[in-house]
Amino acid sequence: MQAPPISHYENFPVASFLCPPRLRPAIAAIYHFARTADDLADEGTQDATTRLLELQAYRADLLAITQAPAQPCSARWPHVFEPLRAIIESHQLPIRLLHDLLDAFEQDVRYTAEQRRYATDAELLSYCQLSANPVGRLLLHLYGIIDDASLAQSDQICSALQLINFWQDVSVDAARHRWYISNAAMARFQVTDADFLPSSPSANASNLIADYADTARAMMQKGSQLACKIPGRAGWELRLVVQGGLRILDKMAALGHATWRTRPTVTLWDLPIMLWRAVWMRQSAQQR
Secondary structure (H helix, E strand, O other): OOOOOOOOOOOOOOOOOOOOHHHHHHHHHHHHHHHHHHHHHHOOOOOHHHHHHHHHHHHHHHHHHHHOOOOOOOOOOHHHHHHHHHHHHHHOOOHHHHHHHHHHHHHHHHHHHHOOOOOOHHHHHHHHHHHOHHHHHHHHHHHOOOOHHHHHHHHHHHHHHHHHHHHHOHHHHHHOOOOOOOHHHHHHOOOOHHHHOOOOOOHHHHHHHHHHHHHHHHHHHHHOOHHHHOOHHHHHHHHHHHHHHHHHHHHHHHOOOOOOOOOOOOOHHHHHHHHHHHHHHHHHHHHO
16 A cells, blocks of 8 residues: 655655665655654644553554564555555564654653653753754664764764754744753743743844754764764765755754744755765765
């Protein structure tokens, strides 16, 4: 069965033409698994209890295809689990990473329902270890790259991308009562919720987002050499992912980091800049 079309806005390419053709079905299967779970956790008007029950049913289907692979998929999400089961079998995917993603979605639902906030930035990074890092590790597994140094670089890139999305989406998340700015950071920069109202000109809030953006940029740059270690089209894909994240940070800086007022986005007009920087990433790596 063909998966339904994806209409969500994405800053970063997924299974694009730069991906190795032989891996596109596997990457698409992982993407649809994560995207569908994200929709269960975030889209529509269901209450938290219903969302968690939906995610539990989704996890049960994941368990079914991994523990009883001969059994047919459930009727609810065959477009997700039929291709995913084939990919799990053919590529021996680490199942724990898929469960980590579901743990992250469930945590998001609970935090939002309870209006719970992250106490520290370390706690927020622990969330990124569940919500973002598994995707990079799954892709590296497909590429046959499993050394500790590469996995650590992948984690830096993926956590940076997740954080960049948070700081890009402050206006969107605040409207949905989702809060990723830690209590510790707010205390450090002496800001309150009122500083993030759409009309607020708060300099302290700008300084807070700028500090977060600097941290995300440093993480991205620390992991970026992974993109130059991966050969062929996959390496170019990752270079553009890295440059997409860095370009969003540029857009945030151009807005004075007031992302609670205006949401920065990457457009096709930014592609030449990203391509140029991706080329220089490779040249810099070759000169080392």
